[in-house]
């Protein structure tokens with residue numbers, strides 16, 4: 001895959017140790033129900049979701065039938081399908097092709113209830129509102145990994161972990177892992193505390209952010 005295309009699409013696949021953190025951060029009961037990976041890339045998170053579902057007692061077929069994976073890019077979509085087929089072959093399940101879609105996540109609609117786990121397209125300079133558009137479209141309880149600057153600077157956030165300097169191939173990001181809950185409505189002024197303290201110059205922080213330095 002050409003690096004420029006990767007940059008344009010924000011298409012860095014999540015490394016295994018971060019995927020593990022994401023699975024640990026997710027409430028365990030979510031894995032009993034439907035989970036959507038809306039920007040699944042080649043399926044690193046999907047694979048971990050399937051394994052976790054089996055680890056908590058679902059059969060491989062139940063895991064497959066309750067896991068929904070979507071990817072916009074056709075090359076990555078093909079690889080995603082192939083990896084799910086490989087998982088099925090190994091686990092003894094039948095692939096459920098209705099659950100593996102090739103759409104723009106900003107328009108995706110599922111006719112089942114579901115929660116979301118994903119590393120959103122971090123975005124290049126030109127499409128940095130993409131994560132927010134996807135979040136708005138899905139509007140479901142979710143665990144999101146995002147780049148700091150496109151992260152949870154909005155309402156409805158239950159908890160946040162900030163990772164400093166995660167290395168994706170060839171690039172270093174400050175990342176946020178955060179749990180989104182569309183049902184929470186805060187009536188307090190919205191003040192979000194990030195930790196460890198962001199190393200951004202103060203003038204780059206929007207008003208809503210506090211740095212923990214008060």
Ligand SMILES: C[S@@+](CC[C@H](N)C(=O)[O-])C[C@H]1O[C@@H](n2cnc3c(N)ncnc32)[C@H](O)[C@@H]1O
Pocket residue numbers: 009010011012013014038039040041042043044045070071072073076103104105106118119120121122130
């Ligand atoms: C940062 S990568 C992460 C991939 C995967 N979630 C992972 O963690 O390994 C983001 C993925 O989102 C896909 N993508 C970008 N825009 C999209 C859109 N509008 N709808 C669906 N997928 C999209 C990219 O092709 C890329 O594979």
